[in-house]
Amino acid sequence: MTLGNDDSRQAMDRSLTLDQIRSFEEEFAARPANRLMQNAVTGTPVDDIALDRRVLTGTDHSVSHHLDDWRATNQKQSGRCWLFAGLNLLRVGAARKLGVKDFEFSQNHLLWWDKFERANRFLEAVIETADRPVDDRTVAHLLANPIGDGGQWNMFVALVAKHGLVPKSAMPETDSSSSTRAMNRALRTLLRQGARDLRGQAGEGVEAQRKTKREVLAAVHRVISIHLGTPPQRFLWQWEDRNREFHRDGWLTPAQFAAAYVQLPLTEYVCLVHDPRATSPVGRTFTVEYLGNVVDAPPVVYLNVPMELLKRLAMESIVGGEPVWFGCDVKKMMRADAGVWDAALFDYAAVYDAPFTMDKADRLLHHETRMTHAMLFTGVDLVDGAPRRWRVENSWGEEKADRGFWTMNDSWFGEHVFEIAVRRSALPPDLVAALDQPPIVLPAWDPMGSLAD
Template sequence: MTLGQSHSRQAKDRSLTAEQLEAFEKEFAARPANRLMQNAVTQTSVDDIALDRRIVTAADHSVSHHLDDWKVTNQKKSGRCWMFAGLNLLRVGAARELGVKDFEFSQNYVLWWDKFERANHFLESIVETSDRDVDDRTVAHLLGDPISDGGQWNMFVALVAKHGLVPKSAMPETDSSSATGPMNRALKSLLRRGARDLRRLAAEGPEAQRAHKHEVLAAVHRVLSIHLGTPPRQFLWQWRDKDQEFHRDGWLTPAEFAAAYVRIPLDEYVCLVHDPRESSPVGRTFTVEHLGNVVEAPPVVYLNVGMDLLKRLSVAAVVGGEPVWFGCDVGRMMRADLGLWDADLFDYEAVYDASFELDKAARLVHHETQMTHAMLFTGVDVVDGAPRRWRVENSWGDEKADKGFWTMNDSWFGEHVFEVAVRRSALPPELAAALDEPPIVLPAWDPMGALAD
């Protein structure tokens, strides 16, 4: 075979040919099931066709341990699930302390400080990497999304520790806190322009860079204040309890309010993850480069554990009377109108006559999954000592599921839940000790650095 013939053969092997297309079309047409599915899916949503009616029919939304007797919140058109879930966890104790049935901390207040702190965090990362080419993978990752709404448990704790909290009445929602797109667009443009200028100033040294950073942050402050309002430095706090008795605590700072009404020790909580990749040993801590919001806060650290322990500690917390903050890949096997998750909720293989099998580790490695959303476990159904289903407080309003409380079958937990926040004291001694070991540093683009939104 000549060189020319070899190249011709290779090109034919690589290219789609008319013969292949004809064979595929004949194969498709030869099977009545394919034509049946074509007729169905061209007229109806594929999820309606693939929905496994047996799972829907068998779904029972009752649970043996049920904590919530409050209303759900609504993050609306924003990616604030992680802070909503965190504030929803804290409001349980605050409502009891205040003697009210429903209470909300200001999500807008936390959003303002997260955006401002995160802008500073991004600009510091740009200064740190300003000696690298702009197409360096880490720099490209930073510039790809300078400031988003999503976050992690440790980032929530860092904001509360530094800036405190206020009630929703002291800094209510605005149009932009409920729909962050236009504000984020302006912030991203400001920060990318700032990144360009900071990189150009690298030759003049850190002093020149940080002087310019101050100018960028001043512009960020203006944008945030225009869109979200100005965070209160203090406010007059008074309320009526569920018995209509009037109370007044007087003028409080956000730090004083948090100290009075956050009833759980946030600094005791640790983040456990289930990362089954071969490169991620169980019992080790991990952190991700350039992940965070508050520059001086402790780094975002995860402890990798087995799924059985993740479930066991979550069950123990809920049975013990405390909701659990968790992160997951929310859109998998989810039926929104039913408020239901199950690992086998949709039978796509039957529709397409194709295998979609990838285990959790392979999905992480091949970019098929990552954490996308954070919520609260507020109930669990325990049968013979094992969880069967979970009750979930979502932050998508009260129009779906049980007035906004969803049902997660335990099969889904194992496949699509990635992390939970629990008390360090609940860990076995060897894992508690592992938290003190230096973490393995993952690159900025690792899927375990994904932000829940």
């Protein structure tokens, strides 16, 4: 077939031609700044070149309001940040009641139950969608990652409510809780294999599918138990306080331990988000299809609010003596060795001579951002009543920042923080009323359904 002149011209416009490539090379070589940056970046990490040292040296770790006097934790090579952040919030009151300086709940205990509950939820979603083609967008989303480590605030609350808590000594870390890759690989294979079998039974009825589901869950249970150990049904709890006085509470179940040592009313907390997309009304609740871990738990629900309110409520909570769980896109504008975040920490536009103009809404719409990590606000630096910087308990160990406590300049909060968990009673009356509205249901693949890990 012979192309006409118009078709030939369009084909050339779609292709990279040798003339175009030569012109790009000539334009690059004509500017000495390009050659200078090429020499620099080919021998040095680009973040070292782009770093604005005025921002870095102008940021220290001091804050006017500071809660933490405990050691930072370490999730190691796992995506359990949301569990660590939640348990770090709860351990403050527990340590106070126990009369100890440092205390940790078992992160491995909640990880075990999250894996098992999430496997069950995935298989139920497969049964519900078994009559759809395998390349249906929702089915493809479910199969893309049947099980991972990440999670959300509501998922944390659901686990504590159903399975309780234990001290770290009752279910300590294992090699696989600290490095989950091999366990997750086996679980993903089992669950996708189970999805194949359940989809193949679409015409046989739910009873047959649930029988198959039980067989899959039995294998999942074995894998999790082999990697993480067996969650204790009861354990003997005794400890020595900071004055070296001995205490014994006797044999407790995880539910009894949680009831005794969780000092915060978890069911009273709501998750507030900042979603600036035009399609996301402020003052409305949202949920995301198939998001969650415990099938019979309340759904994951967000209330969309202005960023100014997000900051004010976080600030008021800290000033009132309570840390704040939050989720963000952690690796944007981050200097890990110093433990600093700032919205203008790196000047990539100067390095590449290219504009970077997307705002937060654009980044969400075009898959440039999503929530990737959860941590705990433990301090805030106020100047004339307004936040200047924030102190953050990360779960990446004590080697970086101020013994594991990082500093976030307020500019970064506005650009890269997505959500916080606060008490319902802290909200203004109109937003309390908004919590009772039926939530807008976002599709399973919406970026607001991303999980912190």
